[in-house]
Each structure stands twice: as structure tokens, then as C-alpha cells.
Amino acid sequence: MSLEPSKQNVVRVTLIRGDGIGPEITTAVQEILDAAGVPIEWDEQPAGLECLQRYGTPLPPQTLESILRNRVALKGPTTTPIGIGHKSINVTIRKALDLFANVRPARSLPGIRTRFENVDLIVLRENIEDTYGGIEYWQTPDVVQQLRIMTRPGSDIFLRFAFELARKQGRRRITCVHKANIHKMSDGLFRERFYAIASEYPELQADDILIDNLCMQLVVRPESFDVLVLPNLFGDIVSDLCAGLVGGLGVAPGGNLGHGRAVFEAVHGSAPDIAGKGIANPTALLLSAVQMLHFLSLHRHAQRIEEALRLTLASGIRTRDLHGNASTREFTRAIISNLQPLDFTEEAYLPPASAIAPQPITTESSPAWELCGIDVFVHSPKGIPKLPECLGKLRLQMISNRGTKVYPGATPPIVLVDWYRCRYLSESVLNDNDILEALSQLTSAGIVWMHVEKLHHVNGTALYSKAQGEE
Numbered sequence: 001m002s003l004e005p006s007k008q009n010v011v012r013v014t015l016i017r018g019d020g021i022g023p024e025i026t027t028a029v030q031e032i033l034d035a036a037g038v039p040i041e042w043d044e045q046p047a048g049l050e051c052l053q054r055y056g057t058p059l060p061p062q063t064l065e066s067i068l069r070n071r072v073a074l075k076g077p078t079t080t081p082i083g084i085g086h087k088s089i090n091v092t093i094r095k096a097l098d099l100f101a102n103v104r105p106a107r108s109l110p111g112i113r114t115r116f117e118n119v120d121l122i123v124l125r126e127n128i129e130d131t132y133g134g135i136e137y138w139q140t141p142d143v144v145q146q147l148r149i150m151t152r153p154g155s156d157i158f159l160r161f162a163f164e165l166a167r168k169q170g171r172r173r174i175t176c177v178h179k180a181n182i183h184k185m186s187d188g189l190f191r192e193r194f195y196a197i198a199s200e201y202p203e204l205q206a207d208d209i210l211i212d213n214l215c216m217q218l219v220v221r222p223e224s225f226d227v228l229v230l231p232n233l234f235g236d237i238v239s240d241l242c243a244g245l246v247g248g249l250g251v252a253p254g255g256n257l258g259h260g261r262a263v264f265e266a267v268h269g270s271a272p273d274i275a276g277k278g279i280a281n282p283t284a285l286l287l288s289a290v291q292m293l294h295f296l297s298l299h300r301h302a303q304r305i306e307e308a309l310r311l312t313l314a315s316g317i318r319t320r321d322l323h324g325n326a327s328t329r330e331f332t333r334a335i336i337s338n339l340q341p342l343d344f345t346e347e348a349y350l351p352p353a354s355a356i357a358p359q360p361i362t363t364e365s366s367p368a369w370e371l372c373g374i375d376v377f378v379h380s381p382k383g384i385p386k387l388p389e390c391l392g393k394l395r396l397q398m399i400s401n402r403g404t405k406v407y408p409g410a411t412p413p414i415v416l417v418d419w420y421r422c423r424y425l426s427e428s429v430l431n432d433n434d435i436l437e438a439l440s441q442l443t444s445a446g447i448v449w450m451h452v453e454k455l456h457h458v459n460g461t462a463l464y465s466k467a468q469g470e471e
């Protein structure tokens, strides 16, 4: 690729200013990139709570279209109402654009006092699946159910991306973080796919660790880790923990990456407590922009800006969150004045590798599944439900409450809620009509069932979890 300056080498980037401190820090970052002569043309688009008040939607279609067109966006934080109302804008953007990987580096910065001096971690969080499917149901007046979805194709796409990134960045170790001792099937699948893909990257030391152990070790010796890969929810939490290791949310950058598209944003939120005061730290968003420049192959611009930031912090100029007294403007001006002279001719940007969706992944051919039973989830406010022992070919096997077996046998001394998992199994293979017939019989017996799960066996192995206390 030629490095000759030309008009075509100006890259259009969608800019979302966001809510709270968003406008202050996006302006700061824009000023620094402009002063550094980065060849960017900003395509400003609305999103966020203020956008909701003005346009009636927190994420207008034109904003998503702009990101799809430009393939790259820099986003300020947006406010998400808690509890009811609109879905998170961030989650919506990630899902709509299939930005399946969240990349959050945590690297020690000069001049920032922390407990550790040589942290250099990359936290890679799966960005689509897990509990972030947002699939939740009230089952009874006392019980909410949430589905945690982990898939083989989703894990493969994300994990392969993680290994490629670790290889490209010359990392030595990659660690899979999970809770497969408890979440045996879901995290078990994630861990299994991790090792399956690891075999293609022999130069990387691949290992795994339980999430709880990781958290303890991170706050004792973070320098012993290198690249961490995590399912969505664990990644969300651990990346904030890692931000704390290097100076807090004000310095923690992030990028959401998919095939040929990416949205870069700080880890922190809209910080309503300091919005409009002119004291917000733009470092996290600036480092996110640096990540964006690397994504666009504008590596030398990225290095020059990061160096100016490090020089500024090393000289003791810091915002209040880092125990300094510089305002956002003063800090921004200091970074601009620390930009070293340009020692390269204009750098051409490379468009992201490909905006084409990945090839569909063929699901591994597996032996035939046999339908062997059902779990019926029953609403029973007056205690353990009295259920028919037989429903056609199905026999009542056990009833559990919040995961613990309560029937047959003595009821353990636990708090019972009004929602029971009732397991019926058959010795012969079933079909859907058997299930419909069984449910009809339950309804006739006055049982209020809320939902049903089919139970399968493959080669004699159960493809469902057992209750605590179930043989």
C-alpha cells in the first residue's frame, strides 16, 4: 500500500458524542486527532438519552446506517435507564453490527500511582452471547428466569479472533476464564472450543482458570497474565477490575470488533456526577481512538498520539480522577503540545480486512439425539405439587426447587419458592406427540405449567443437567 498523500486517504469515521461527559471527551479527542493531522473526516450521528428526548429513539436508524457505511465509529458513553424502558444502546449496536469481540487493553501508564507498575493485559470479552441475549421471563410472581446462551459457532468466531489477535500482537500466553466446574455445559463448551482452537496456535501458551481464582490472582499479581478470553458477563466484570489495576475507569479504553467493522469506546459510562464540570478525563476515549487508528492501520499516528499522552501523564499533568488538578481542556492542550514533530510522510489508511459476513460454520456432525423426557416447570404456590406418577410413557423421576431435589425422599431444609422443575423420563424414545399428550394430561389434572424443556440423550449420555441430590 502506497504512503502517498491523497484525498482518498481521508477516512470517514462515525462520531457519536453520547450523554453526560460524552460531548466533553469526544471534543477533546477530536481536537487531539485533528492537531496530530490524522486523516479523518467525522460523520457525526446522534445516540443516547438526549437523542431519545429529541428524536423519540435512543438509536436512530441513520446512526446504525452511518456505522455500516463507514465501518468504523468512535463513540462517547451513553446513558442507559435501569430496570424498564429501552434496551442498552451499546448492546443494541454490538448486536446489530455483530461486533462479537470486545477488546479492552489494561496497561500501566506513567505518572499514575497504582499498586502495580507493569501491568500489560488484554481482556477479550465475547460480546454477543451469554446472558446478554436479554432473554428473561417472569415465571411466577416470585421467580424470574434468564436464559444464558452459549453457542459453538459464536464461541469459535470469537475465540479464533482472540488467538489471531494474540498472535499478531506477539503475545506469549492466552488464558481462558470460565466457571465450568459449575456451568458444566455452557462454560464447558466455551473451554472445549478454546482448547480445540488453541491447537492451531502452538506458539501461544494456552491455559485456563476459574473466574473466582482469576479475580484473586489479578489483584495479587496481575503481571503474571497476558491475554484473557472470557464469556460476555465475566468479561464485563473482569475488564472493569483490570481498569482498576491501571488507574481506574478514566484510563480504560475499549473496542467492539466484528468482521470488517468496529466501534471504539471507553469502558466507562456517561459519569453524570461530573458532567458539564469540565473535569472529565479524556484518556480512556483517547486510548480507544488510538486502538481505532491501529485498526485502520494508521499505526504511526497511533504511536505518536499515545506517546504524547504518556509524556503528558509522566510530566504530572493529570485530571482530578487521577489526583491531579488539570481540567479537561488543560489536559487536552498539554497532550497537543507534547505531540512530537511528524517524522513520517502521510500514512495511508487501510480499510478493515473485510465487511463480508463470515462463512457459515458447519455444526459438527453429531450422533442422533434421542428424546427421552421432559422437564416441566410448574407454578405451585402451596408447596411441592402433587403430580401424576405416569403420563403415558413418561414416569415422574424427581422434582427440584431452585436446583435442589425435593422429591422423592425427604424434603431438605431449604426455602421453597413457588416454581418447581418436574422431571419425567421414558425408557423408550419419545416423539412430540407424546410430549403434547403428557402436557394435556397435566393440564387436565389442574397443574399450572409455565414452560417445558425437552430432555435428550446421545449415546447414553444425558444432554441436560442433574439437580442437586439427584442420582
Ligand code: NAI
Pocket: 021, 025, 076, 077, 078, 079, 080, 081, 090, 249, 250, 265, 266, 267, 268, 269, 270, 271, 272, 273, 274, 279, 280, 281, 282, 283, 284, 321
Ligand atoms: P460511570 O462509568 O459513568 O461512572 C463511574 C464513576 O467513574 C463516576 O464517579 C464517574 O465520575 C467516574 N468516571 C467515569 N468516567 C470518568 C472519566 N472519563 N473521567 C473522570 N471520572 C470518570 O458509571 P455509572 O455511573 O455506573 O454509569 C452512568 C451511566 O453510564 C449509566 O446510565 C450507565 O448505563 C452508562 N454506561 C454507559 C457505558 C457506555 O456507553 N459505554 C458504559 C458504562 C455505563
